[in-house]
Amino acid sequence: MFENLSSRLQQVVKTLRGHARLTEDNIADAMREVRMALLEADVALPVVKEFIGQVKERAQGREVLQSLTPGQAVIQVVHEELTKLMGQQNSGLNLSTTPPAIILMAGLQGSGKTTTSAKLARLLKADKKKVLLASADVYRPAAIEQLKTLAKSLEVDCFDSNATQKPSDIAIQALDFAKRHFYDVLIFDTAGRLGIDEAMMAEIKQLHEYLQPIETLFVVDAMQGQDAVNTARAFGETLPLTGVVLTKLDGDARGGAALSVRHVTGKPIKFIGVSEKVDGIELFHPERMASRVLGMGDVLSLIEQAQKNVDLDEARKLADKVKSGKGFDLEDFKAQMQQMRKMGGMGALMDKMPAQVAGMAGQMNGEAGDKAMRRIEGIINSMTPLERRKPELIKATRKRRIAAGAGVQVQEVNRLLNQFEEVQKMMKMFSKGGMGKMMRAMQGRFPGMR
Amino acid sequence: MFDFFKKDKTPPAPAVELEKAAPVQPQVPTQDKPTLSWTERLKRGLAKTRSQLGNQLASLFGGGKIDEDVYEELETILLTSDVGIAATLALLEQIRTRVRRQNLNDTTQLREALKQSLLELLAPLEKPLDTSTGQPFVIMLAGVNGAGKTTTIGKLANLFQAQGKSVLIAAGDTFRAAAREQLQAWGERNNVHVVAQESGDPAAVIFDAVNSARARGIDIVLADTAGRLPTQLNLMEEIRKVQRVIDKALPGAPHEVLLVLDANTGQNAVTQVKAFDDALKVTGLVLSKLDGTAKGGVIAAIAQSRPIPIRYIGVGESIDDLRQFKASEFIDALFE
Ligand SMILES: Nc1nc2c(ncn2[C@@H]2O[C@H](COP(=O)(O)OP(=O)(O)OP(=O)(O)O)[C@@H](O)[C@H]2O)c(=O)[nH]1
Ligand SMILES: Nc1nc2c(ncn2[C@@H]2O[C@H](COP(=O)(O)OP(=O)(O)OP(=O)(O)O)[C@@H](O)[C@H]2O)c(=O)[nH]1
Ligand SMILES: [Mg+2]
Ligand SMILES: [Mg+2]
Numbered sequence: 001m002f003e004n005l006s007s008r009l010q011q012v013v014k015t016l017r018g019h020a021r022l023t024e025d026n027i028a029d030a031m032r033e034v035r036m037a038l039l040e041a042d043v044a045l046p047v048v049k050e051f052i053g054q055v056k057e058r059a060q061g062r063e064v065l066q067s068l069t070p071g072q073a074v075i076q077v078v079h080e081e082l083t084k085l086m087g088q089q090n091s092g093l094n095l096s097t098t099p100p101a102i103i104l105m106a107g108l109q110g111s112g113k114t115t116t117s118a119k120l121a122r123l124l125k126a127d128k129k130k131v132l133l134a135s136a137d138v139y140r141p142a143a144i145e146q147l148k149t150l151a152k153s154l155e156v157d158c159f160d161s162n163a164t165q166k167p168s169d170i171a172i173q174a175l176d177f178a179k180r181h182f183y184d185v186l187i188f189d190t191a192g193r194l195g196i197d198e199a200m201m202a203e204i205k206q207l208h209e210y211l212q213p214i215e216t217l218f219v220v221d222a223m224q225g226q227d228a229v230n231t232a233r234a235f236g237e238t239l240p241l242t243g244v245v246l247t248k249l250d251g252d253a254r255g256g257a258a259l260s261v262r263h264v265t266g267k268p269i270k271f272i273g274v275s276e277k278v279d280g281i282e283l284f285h286p287e288r289m290a291s292r293v294l295g296m297g298d299v300l301s302l303i304e305q306a307q308k309n310v311d312l313d314e315a316r317k318l319a320d321k322v323k324s325g326k327g328f329d330l331e332d333f334k335a336q337m338q339q340m341r342k343m344g345g346m347g348a349l350m351d352k353m354p355a356q357v358a359g360m361a362g363q364m365n366g367e368a369g370d371k372a373m374r375r376i377e378g379i380i381n382s383m384t385p386l387e388r389r390k391p392e393l394i395k396a397t398r399k400r401r402i403a404a405g406a407g408v409q410v411q412e413v414n415r416l417l418n419q420f421e422e423v424q425k426m427m428k429m430f431s432k433g434g435m436g437k438m439m440r441a442m443q444g445r446f447p448g449m450r
Numbered sequence: 451m452f453d454f455f456k457k458d459k460t461p462p463a464p465a466v467e468l469e470k471a472a473p474v475q476p477q478v479p480t481q482d483k484p485t486l487s488w489t490e491r492l493k494r495g496l497a498k499t500r501s502q503l504g505n506q507l508a509s510l511f512g513g514g515k516i517d518e519d520v521y522e523e524l525e526t527i528l529l530t531s532d533v534g535i536a537a538t539l540a541l542l543e544q545i546r547t548r549v550r551r552q553n554l555n556d557t558t559q560l561r562e563a564l565k566q567s568l569l570e571l572l573a574p575l576e577k578p579l580d581t582s583t584g585q586p587f588v589i590m591l592a593g594v595n596g597a598g599k600t601t602t603i604g605k606l607a608n609l610f611q612a613q614g615k616s617v618l619i620a621a622g623d624t625f626r627a628a629a630r631e632q633l634q635a636w637g638e639r640n641n642v643h644v645v646a647q648e649s650g651d652p653a654a655v656i657f658d659a660v661n662s663a664r665a666r667g668i669d670i671v672l673a674d675t676a677g678r679l680p681t682q683l684n685l686m687e688e689i690r691k692v693q694r695v696i697d698k699a700l701p702g703a704p705h706e707v708l709l710v711l712d713a714n715t716g717q718n719a720v721t722q723v724k725a726f727d728d729a730l731k732v733t734g735l736v737l738s739k740l741d742g743t744a745k746g747g748v749i750a751a752i753a754q755s756r757p758i759p760i761r762y763i764g765v766g767e768s769i770d771d772l773r774q775f776k777a778s779e780f781i782d783a784l785f786e
Binding site for chain 2: 036039040041042044045108109110111112118138139140141142143145146147148149150153163164191193194195196197199200221223224225226227230231234248250251252253254256257276
């Protein structure tokens, strides 16, 4: 419905070409765009208002007003402020206490508490911790069974509670069990509940008193809308939360709830859920989340998604070619296209791309895109190995032959060659400068990366 | 296009195959949450929606002159209810026109105008589900993770049985841990047979269930499916296959594709409807979890982009916490 914020802001700024500077008037326009973008991303309105206030102040400052590219400068300010609001680079779990360190999970129905409990258990197990899972969800059918099943698949112990027990009894017994058997960590899963359900909120408050957890994690669905503020307030007032987990970020929700919850609870977002599988958990990165909320293209996530799916050797070869700034040929172009298809088609990627790239790739969406992709492959396959390596050789006669071979019009061959040239240019750009920043951002996440 | 940034990184461990690790356990009865009866809860649920939107509106519509501030406040109210920008702007535009045409000059009249606009938007979506067009009438449920599909099946089984229809449930979620056990518990509560398999193939399970329902002269088949996000293209393809296989078991089935939406969802609900509709041709919506503080205003945004009938609303976790969607009731509740 709306293009992303950067292109919209560019629109605003374009109207003032000639002045080339921001005025109070078009700052107001720009702020309206930012407001819309944040609302579209499901950031709660009161949070949006406060945020706009802050940004406006900075946007009227010298750095923006004197910038030659005020549109970019505004985006920069918005992005920086948003990143700040999202919180610091997080430090993960705090488990420094006399064992067992207890983690209490809380949240709305279906937000992802049980799955996240298992994901955390898996992380901690890999960290050589002796982990006990326990569930006090005696309400939802087979909720305890769900945790037991997950625990079994992870080869982590699960406390043997059942749905006829009282949640408080489960807490007392699980804690006692964890102590007696020298567990390092007890992860305590609870039933989903509404913030306005007084009885259920009282219940979890009591569980918290019994368990005295070092971590009380509020699990939030990234798709949540405006109500995130109300829910977060209710849980934050009932429990001394220590952190937030944002789940289902593998979807295409912009995730404005992250901002709302941060704003209301003031607690760090510690982890994000990126798959329904038990390995689908990552540390939270404020900068990426800011980009995502703004619809500015979560390039880093895109890279990671690529990393999960592409052929390692192939990719390394490509990387070398790009770094050297030469030798990227049509064969590589084809390989890349094939890898993109392996990454789960185009549609899923569109949202993560910056506007310019998404625009270019836009024609290649969905089924039509797959078809287009097959045609491109067909064209490249009709070229001789030499032509693939040296596309500059492809002149009129060769074009006609290739088109005939692939069963397409000559124009399509032209279009492909143009596209290839674009990509080649982009590659050169990245190999010159653009890459440095991304690499820095990625460092630390991937051991062995320099 | 960015895969050339690839660096050394061990490939992710193979995903745990949950369905294989899941033993079928004897069911343990669960407890009811210490809450009120469903009518009380519905009232309370709607009351919350009402008090959220309604209180703001009440303060707004106390009478007085219509000016830009009023419109701005109106915009705020709609936006905070998850109505979304496009639908909000469209609604405001309609109201402005009404105000102009009908020469309205009082904020109380503005309230009626907004009510009218909302009604025009939502009333067409009030089309109750007619299950007489198939025997058995096959209903497939779909939706994102944790939306409320399985629980809705439990509630629907209760509803249809109360109408004197026989029901059979198909455990088509072969992925999530204990999804089958959860559904079996709902089957026991309803005293309804649940067709399940050890196999991990959802299409096969539902195929079996439909055939079994035909053989036994069952009226209604409720097919559960695993939660999936529209970005998971392979899973979207999988559910399309499930649909095709159902059609093979019984031509014309599934007769109803119900998409379950969580009322807490923000603007992504619009995307969800589009994606699932494109993949499956969704014939009805269920809006779950309306008993919370979320206002469900995203309905309005959906009504504009994909006007698919809203068959039911979920107002709690108990077996009878399902109601038919009534546009006027819904809107009245907002304005009371
Ligand atoms: N795609 C995706 N699905 C997730 C993620 N986290 C959880 N899920 C799925 O969301 C659904 C709900 O997750 P649960 O862990 O059962 O949620 P819960 O909060 O324990 O739910 P209740 O106990 O019913 O309140 C399941 O289908 C999970 O597989 C995630 O990060 N990504
Ligand atoms: N308050 C409330 N909770 C609900 C409602 N409907 C479902 N739930 C709860 O939401 C959670 C998820 O419901 P499920 O029925 O398991 O959802 P699902 O879509 O089958 O989830 P997956 O199969 O994991 O994708 C459970 O805790 C349900 O009890 C409702 O109308 N109101
Ligand atoms: Mg749970
Ligand atoms: Mg389910």
